[in-house]
Amino acid sequence: MPLLEFNDRGIYCPRAQVYIDPWKPVDRALITHGHADHSRWGNKHYLATRSAAPVIRHRLGEVSLTTVEYGQVTTINGVKFSFHPAGHIIGSAQIRVEYGGEIWVASGDYKLENDGLSEPWEPVRCHHFITESTFGLPVYRWAPQEEVFADINAWWRANQAEGKVSVLTGYALGKAQRLLCGLDHGIGRVYTHGAIENTNEVLRQQGVALPPTIRVTSAVPRKDYPGHLVIATPGAIGQPWMKKFGAASVGTASGWMSLRGARRRRGADRGFVLSDHCDWPALLEAIVLTGAEHVYVTHGYTSIFSKYLRGTGLNAVALETDYEGELAEMATKKEDLDQENAAAE
Amino acid sequence: MKHFAAMFRRLDRTTKTNEKVAALADYFVAVTEEQDKLWTIALLSHRRPRRTVNSRLLREWAADYAGIDPWILEESYHVVGDLAETIALVLPPPTEADDRSLSAWIRVVESLAEYDEAGKREAVLAAWQVLETTERYLFNKLITGNFRVGVSQKLMTRALSQATGIEETSLAHRLMGNWTPNDTTFQDLIHGASATDDISRPYPFYLAYQLEGPPDGLGNPADWQAEHKWDGIRGQLIVRDGSLFVWSRGEELVTDKYPEYAPLADLLPDGTVVDGEILPYAAGAPLGFNLLQTRIGRKTLSKKILQDVPVVLMAYDLLELAGQDIRQWPLARRREALEGLVQDAGAEHILRLSPTVAWEKWEDLAAERATARAQCSEGLMLKHRDSPYRQGRKKGDWWKWKVDPLTIDAVMIYAQRGHGRRANLYTDFTFGVWEGEQLVPFTKAYSGLTDQEFNRITNWVRRNTVERFGPVRSVKPELVFEIGFEGIQASGRHKSGVALRFPRMLRWREDKPASEANTKEDLLAILAAYGG
Numbered sequence: 028m029p030l031l032e033f034n035d036r037g038i039y040c041p042r043a044q045v046y047i048d049p050w051k052p053v054d055r056a057l058i059t060h061g062h063a064d065h066s067r068w069g070n071k072h073y074l075a076t077r078s079a080a081p082v083i084r085h086r087l088g089e090v091s092l093t094t095v096e097y098g099q100v101t102t103i104n105g106v107k108f109s110f111h112p113a114g115h116i117i118g119s120a121q122i123r124v125e126y127g128g129e130i131w132v133a134s135g136d137y138k139l140e141n142d143g144l145s146e147p148w149e150p151v152r153c154h155h156f157i158t159e160s161t162f163g164l165p166v167y168r169w170a171p172q173e174e175v176f177a178d179i180n181a182w183w184r185a186n187q188a189e190g191k192v193s194v195l196t197g198y199a200l201g202k203a204q205r206l207l208c209g210l211d212h213g214i215g216r217v218y219t220h221g222a223i224e225n226t227n228e229v230l231r232q233q234g235v236a237l238p239p240t241i242r243v244t245s246a247v248p249r250k251d252y253p254g255h256l257v258i259a260t261p262g263a264i265g266q267p268w269m270k271k272f273g274a275a276s277v278g279t280a281s282g283w284m285s286l287r288g289a290r291r292r293r294g295a296d297r298g299f300v301l302s303d304h305c306d307w308p309a310l311l312e313a314i315v316l317t318g319a320e321h322v323y324v325t326h327g328y329t330s331i332f333s334k335y336l337r338g339t340g341l342n343a344v345a346l347e348t349d350y351e352g353e354l355a356e357m358a359t360k361k362e363d364l365d366q367e368n369a370a371a372e
Numbered sequence: 373m374k375h376f377a378a379m380f381r382r383l384d385r386t387t388k389t390n391e392k393v394a395a396l397a398d399y400f401v402a403v404t405e406e407q408d409k410l411w412t413i414a415l416l417s418h419r420r421p422r423r424t425v426n427s428r429l430l431r432e433w434a435a436d437y438a439g440i441d442p443w444i445l446e447e448s449y450h451v452v453g454d455l456a457e458t459i460a461l462v463l464p465p466p467t468e469a470d471d472r473s474l475s476a477w478i479r480v481v482e483s484l485a486e487y488d489e490a491g492k493r494e495a496v497l498a499a500w501q502v503l504e505t506t507e508r509y510l511f512n513k514l515i516t517g518n519f520r521v522g523v524s525q526k527l528m529t530r531a532l533s534q535a536t537g538i539e540e541t542s543l544a545h546r547l548m549g550n551w552t553p554n555d556t557t558f559q560d561l562i563h564g565a566s567a568t569d570d571i572s573r574p575y576p577f578y579l580a581y582q583l584e585g586p587p588d589g590l591g592n593p594a595d596w597q598a599e600h601k602w603d604g605i606r607g608q609l610i611v612r613d614g615s616l617f618v619w620s621r622g623e624e625l626v627t628d629k630y631p632e633y634a635p636l637a638d639l640l641p642d643g644t645v646v647d648g649e650i651l652p653y654a655a656g657a658p659l660g661f662n663l664l665q666t667r668i669g670r671k672t673l674s675k676k677i678l679q680d681v682p683v684v685l686m687a688y689d690l691l692e693l694a695g696q697d698i699r700q701w702p703l704a705r706r707r708e709a710l711e712g713l714v715q716d717a718g719a720e721h722i723l724r725l726s727p728t729v730a731w732e733k734w735e736d737l738a739a740e741r742a743t744a745r746a747q748c749s750e751g752l753m754l755k756h757r758d759s760p761y762r763q764g765r766k767k768g769d770w771w772k773w774k775v776d777p778l779t780i781d782a783v784m785i786y787a788q789r790g791h792g793r794r795a796n797l798y799t800d801f802t803f804g805v806w807e808g809e810q811l812v813p814f815t816k817a818y819s820g821l822t823d824q825e826f827n828r829i830t831n832w833v834r835r836n837t838v839e840r841f842g843p844v845r846s847v848k849p850e851l852v853f854e855i856g857f858e859g860i861q862a863s864g865r866h867k868s869g870v871a872l873r874f875p876r877m878l879r880w881r882e883d884k885p886a887s888e889a890n891t892k893e894d895l896l897a898i899l900a901a902y903g904g
């Protein structure tokens with residue numbers, strides 16, 4: 028019996044009878060992080076890191092959720108489980124599974140660059156490594172985040188000079204806060220879409236220091252916006268909610284923006300290449316650092332990336348999962364969107 | 373090239389016309405080297421340097437330089453959808469900086485033609501080593517002869533007008549014709565003596581907008597001239613100083629490709645410019661566009677092809693009469709002059725008058741449009757009788773009213789992932805129609821649905837895959853789509869025996885079970901009715 032196997036519900040540990048990031052309801056689910064495609068609704072019991080718990084509760088409501096510290100070992104039927112920083116978003120973890128000297132790591136989503144908010148990624152030595160491949164092609168190569176933020180801030184200043192509002196989009200959990208922290212708050216005020224501000228509140232309450240923001244509400248006079256910046260969810264673009272800002276320039280921050288076709292189709296005025304996933308060099312570096320000989324490639328360019336890894340002498344296979352990568356992360360809590368749109372009518 | 377790359381990034385990141393024009397105008401003002409401005413004008417008016425490196429070699433060198441296997445470069449290319457961009461992205465960052473001008477780099481590109489393979493390789497790698505991503509992308513486009521920018525010649529002309537203070541229409545005329553950056557200078561082209569020095573110089577084409585919905589809103593029928601929208605190639609025929617020149621809409625001089633027009637140099641008076649359609653035509657009727665296509669690609673025209681696909685010029689407008697530019701005359705007056713000229717030429721086998729439709733009420737016109745396919749036309753053209761001959765695409769005076777697409781309901785049988793942002797979605801589908809119990813594949817289509825629909829279909833494809841062949845999956849024959857297309861022809865190369873023109877998905881027929889999709893017989897019936 029393998030320590031972990033892959034079935035139609037998710038990544039399963041038969042010996043401990045628990046799942047990691049299942050996509051169909053199960054009894055016991057170990058959750059790598061709070062994005063919708065990794066922490067789904069309907070499981071009986073959840074286990075996640077302490078810093079991931081508040082946003083999971085915010086999304087799923089009152090569920091039976093046990094929390095652990097990074098590095099803390101939970102033993103179930105002799106199998107040792109521990110959570111290690113993945114650097115993807117606040118509270119995100121790689122889940123290490125050990126039994127009889129064999130070690131597996133399910134890494135969920137991860138990135139190597141320290142964004143100053145998420146607990147920084149740490150390599151975890153293992154024999155079997157489960158990796159995402161959202162940007163697992165050699166065309167994806169990120170510039171250092173300082174350069175990207177310099178571009179974003181310059182764009183904001185240029186819009187300000189023209190009296191325009193800068194509307195910057197990023198998904199509500201993770202990207203929005205990373206943007207918020209990278210902005211030069213000396214330029215002007217930062218407003219937030221309600222779905223993002225709800226997440227900000229949850230994070231502030233758990234002690235995360237975020238720069239000051241103002242929630243976009245009907246109480247804010249329209250004349251207050253020009254020259255300032257609004258962080259919005261991607262879904263808010265083109266909605267009636269946008270009307271209140273008048274002349275605006277829309278910027279989108281995502282790894283997909285590194286491709287010209289994607290930048291042009293997105294319909295944003297500016298695309299900034301900023302991702303909470305690994306680029307190609309980082310994926311390869313991470314895999315080397317784990318020392319794993321067996322690699323299982325999930326969401327993204329699974330077949331291409333696993334074929335490439337086989338070429339480097341690893342025992343790699345592509346897996347079909349229901350994880351969705353940046354597309355799912357862009358999804359916002361539906362009630363949050365409805366609420367905002369209702370307020371805009 | 374830094375200036376040019378920065379301007380390109382500005383152009384590329386906006387969809388707003390004003391911002392594009394501003395980016396170009398700023399560039400024309402900021403750049404001091406005139407040869408760079410001249411090359412920029414050339415590149416933005418389809419005068420790109422010839423291809424000097426074939427893309428197979430380029431792929432090899434890039435994979436080698438990036439230290440990756442060729443197959444993963446190919447896969448990346450499939451995702452990105454553009455070879456120049458793929459290569460620009462996979463190469464490691466530059467090791468040195470280089471601030472040579474655009475024209476200096478174009479000299480490098482042109483000089484490649486003289487090198488052998490090893491020499492080319494050395495020069496291309498040396499360039500990649502010093503260029504940053506956007507510059508590499510542009511360089512790759514230039515050496516593969518694929519340079520294209522999302523800005524029309526009209527907008528470039530407007531920007532140049534803002535930067536130089538010279539009137540737009542005058543510039544537009546100066547920029548047309550047969551010049552290349554190697555045989556003129558910026559001064560001569562833009563500020564030199566009269567543009568009419570060049571007797572081959574054509575006028576900018578006037579392009580019509582597509583009419584959405586019925587034309588009743590256009591007002592009084594008596595104000596409008598109607599004719600068929602011929603399915604050939606838009607062309608401008610010029611006779612000046614006893615010489616004949618034929619220009620296609622892509623601003624290509626194609627005189628040699630249509631030798632049958634040669635007698636018109638004598639049959640039309642000097643100082644004549646006719647706008648019309650280069651149309652395959654025999655026995656008193658147009659032939660299908662696909663026939664013309666078999667002729668377009670050829671380097672040399674055999675006797676047989678000239679016999680099989682003879683062309684006429686279907687004339688519909690007159691721009692120059694007795695050496696005088698008459699584009700400001702109202703259409704009705706130009707038409708009258710054109711009729712006289714065509715009649716006097718008496719060369720019906722090569723120069724015909726595009727007939728106007730006799731009609732009174734909008735209903736008459738709808739009835740005429742219904743016959744369009746049978747007449748081998750794409751629909752109707754509506755032109756205001758008072759309209760001048762404008763330049764570029766302008767709304768209001770000229771409209772095209774195309775026929776509705778042909779349609780058939782088909783079953784999805786294969787799915788393939790899309791490119792770029794859609795690389796994780798299944799967007800490219802192959803469709804089949806029933807032949808007994810079998811589905812015969814007959815077309816591919818990849819556009820026409822919303823992102824949300826593609827999302828749902830992708831989920832469905834994942835759960836209903838039967839077999840995988842590389843990036844392609846065969847799926848359960850369940851989903852039905854209405855496929856729209858502009859034309860159909862018999863084809864020996866396709867299993868189904870037909871080839872469609874411009875196929876796309878009109879809608880997802882969630883209301884229809886696969887068993888109710890159309891059959892191969894239905895498809896062949898459409899071929900019988902409209903093929904040709």
Ligand SMILES: [Zn+2]
Pocket residue numbers: 060062065115136356
């Ligand atoms: Zn995630």
Ligand SMILES: [Zn+2]
Pocket residue numbers: 062064065135136159326350351352
């Ligand atoms: Zn994920």
